[in-house]
Structures are given as structure tokens and as C-alpha cells.
Amino acid sequence: MSAPIPVEFRDVAKRFGDGPPVLQGINLAARAGDLIALIGPSGCGKSTLLRLVAGLSPVTEGQVTVDGRSPGEAAGELAFVFQEATLLPWLTVAGNVEVPLRLRGVPAAQRAEARRRVLELVRLGDRADAYPRQLSGGQKMRVSLARALVVSPRILLLDEPFGALDEMTREHLNEELLGIREATGWTAFFVTHSVAEAVFLANRVVVMAATPGRIHAEIAIPLPYPRTPDTRLSREYLELVAQVSRVLRSVEATAGTTPP
Amino acid sequence: MRKPLLSLLLPAAAGIAFLALWQAAHVALGEDLRFLLPAPGAVWQAALDHRATLLRAALNTAEGALLGFGLAVLVSVAVSVLLSLSPWVRRALYPYLMAVQMTPLPVLAPICVIWVGAGLKSVALLTFVIAFFPLVVNTTQGLISTDRHLVELFELCGARPWQKLLLLRGPAALPYFFTGLRIAATIAPIGAVVADMNAGTSAGDGGGLGFQAVIFASQAKYAALFATAAATCVLGFALNAVVLLVAWLSLHHWHDSYERTDR
């Protein structure tokens, strides 16, 4: 039996109420281990697309399947990382990371073990007892990432997770994310506004267009993993960044016009 | 250590200045009008003279205030959870909650007396009515103001409604709840005193500060009347202090309204 496709969109359209279509004609299949970057003008439906996968919002037409099942049924395989760290301020780092396990009724000893493992992964093992307000923006985001990883998800959905961070922190976290991926192995959708980030992380970059939100182009990123800070200096990387930027600019230039 | 010292010295200095002004005003009024504003010393003397009466009245009022206040906390939390369930529930029930709040105590008092008789039960019930509204409004607001992403996170993790309430909405509503609690703690002793004036009884030494104020006023014991006023203040401060302490214990390590000590 062949493994089911981790995430598949088939002719998906999405509207909110009787509003205009927010997404239309979406066809996309993620292979196991794919890290797909979604990039496109603001309002083109990137967040909505992730929310469809997570089952936080129903599709209007077509079908989204996660591991061959409906998103609702596959919720246990998924983890979501939001743009803000969205931590519970009254819980310590340890408490926050354990929330998803607590909600699933995992016993305390097992929770603590899983929490220690993921906090090591994000290099925050020594901050388990800190409260969120004692952390920097980058550290908070690491906790948020740890909280997503603690359930050992097969599919990770990241909605501009590092968008609010400074360039240096973001690059560090990008490298760490790829390192964690080597160690844990999941399929991921990663929404970003940064072409450099998309090219550095992803093996596939999907460029979206707006009104209605749709897939404009897909660009393969054949740079080998593991990628390191040196990757950012390589000629192939820079050429791919230029290529994706050109495609993105062509989409943004036509933003607002109705498609043929 | 300069700041804590200053924060003690400032109110103390202001208090001394206030007493001095009071004394000056008393003197300035002249022989004929002095009875309108008894001197601070006379009020202190009256408090000592009537200390047994005042203490018993204060304890009676405190009992009514605490019973009503405690009941208001319990009921308001339950009602807030109910109200937080849907905007429809809120729309349906809010007008009636407000109607209770808008009926003045002196009008409610005789109704209470008919229902549960004059005395402690009536005072507690009326205090409950007064303290309930700020608690329920603030707590409900807190329960429905949870960060949308956090709610979604919980839903993604398959959280049951009771888990959402206990682990997310409840803790997130705590700062709002304590805002309501502080207002309630301020008005509950006032409510208890007013209730005592309107629905109290002196039978079996059951009179409170409100009842005592009426008696002192009728006897033209003005200094004792001022001492009674001071006693109600002490009661209010005590309840507020307890609430502030509980709020600090629950919030200081995570909520932004408290200064970080680990800068």
C-alpha cells in the first residue's frame, strides 16, 4: 500500500458567506517531506489556505484531504504555528509547551519528557520555568514552535511565523527550523512575505495571486539540504531568489485586475 | 529602598496635613457652628467611648457585607459562564440584569424585608444585589475576550468545552474578574451600610453601622457619627486590601499590570 498524500487540494474554492471567492481553482499536492513556501500579495488567501488544511474553516467547493482523510479527522497529525507566538501568559514555558498534550490527556510524566525533548530542539532547555513576558520575541517564537512540535506532528502549518522578527533572528530560526526538520521529519506549509526566507527553507515555492486567490506559479528549489548560512552566498540561491522575486513582482503588478 | 519608604511617607504626610486642615476648619467655624464639624480629637474620643457599640455594629455589617459579597462572587461567576456561551444569551438577559442594578436600594430594601425579614439576611441579600453587577459585567467581558488564535489552538488540539473554559477562557478572564472584584469590594460595604439603614434591625444586638448611624444622628451625637463613618471606611479598606492581595497573588507573575521584578 502506498503512503497517502499528506495534503492534497482538489479544485478547491473558498468563500466567506456570500462574499466573493477568496480562493479559487486550487490544485496542489504535497509529497511527504515537502516544505512548501507560500508567497503572494497580502490578502491573496495564504492564511485561509492553511486554515482549510487545519480544518479551522470548511472549503466551499472541491476537497482538501490530509493523509487521505478530511482535515477534521486528521487533526491529530497537524500542528499550527501562528504569526504571533500566542502563548498563554499565565503559564511558564514548560506549561505552554505541554498544553497540546494536556488537552489530549497525556499523563504528566510523558508530558514532561516530550516537553524536555522539544525544548532542547529549540535550544530553550534552560528557560522552562520562565514566563512568556520574560522572553524575547525570538524566544517566544521558539516556544511556539516547540509547542507545535511536541505532538510530533506529521504536518506542520506555519503562518508567517518569523514575520515579526528582525532579520538576524529570522535567519537563525530558519537555520534551526531546517535542523529540526532533519531530526523530526514532517511535511510543511510555510507562509512568508520574504522571498529569501522562502527560497532558503523550501523545496517548492508556490507564488499566489489575489482576487480571487489562486496559484500563479510553482518554482522548484533544487538546492540540496542541509542548507547552511553558506547557502545564502551561493550563486544558485541568489539566482533562485531573483527568479522568485521576478515572478512575485509580476503578480503584484497585476494585483487587483480580474483574471481572464 | 528609597521608593518603599517614600510610598509610606507620602500618604502619611498627606494624612497629617488633612487632619491639620480639619482641625483648622473646626476652629475657624467659631463657637456656634463647631458642632457641624467635630474636631479630630473629639471623634477619636467618641470612637473610644463607643468602641464596644461600634465594634459590634462593624462586625454585624462586615458579616452582612461578606455574605453578600461572597454570594455575589459565586453567582456572578456562574452567570458569567452562562452569558459567555452566546451573544443571544447576553442579549436576552442583560436588560434584566441591568434592571436589578437600576432599582435603588431603598426601594429594594422593603421587598427584601418582606421576603427574608429585617436584619442580616436582608443586608446580605441587598449587598449581593449591589456587588453582583460589576462582577458579572467584567467577568463576562473577560470570558468572551479570549485571543482568537488561542481559541483556535485549543480547537486544533481537540479541546473539550470544559477544557477551554478551565484552561483558557477562565485564566484569560482573571484580570477582568479582579477589576470587577475591586469595584464590588468597594461598594459592598457601602451597600451593606445603606441596606442596614433600610432593612436592618437592632433586635438581638443585630444592628450594623447603618443602624448605629441613624441612632447617633437622632441623639445628636455628631462626633460618634463621624466615628461611625470612619468605621465604614476601615471596613471598605480592609475588604479592598484582601482583594488586592488575592489579585496580586494570582496575577503578578504573568500579567502586564504588575511591574516586573526581574528587570
Ligand SMILES: Nc1ncnc2c1ncn2[C@@H]1O[C@H](COP(=O)(O)OP(=O)(O)O)[C@@H](O)[C@H]1O
Ligand atoms: N473570517 C473571514 N471572513 C470574511 N473574510 C475573510 C475571513 N478571513 C479572511 N477573509 C478575507 O479573505 C481574504 C484572504 O485573507 P487571508 O487568507 O488572511 O490573506 P493572506 O493571509 O494571504 O494575507 C482577504 O480578503 C480577507 O479579507
Ligand SMILES: [Mg+2]
Ligand atoms: Mg495571512
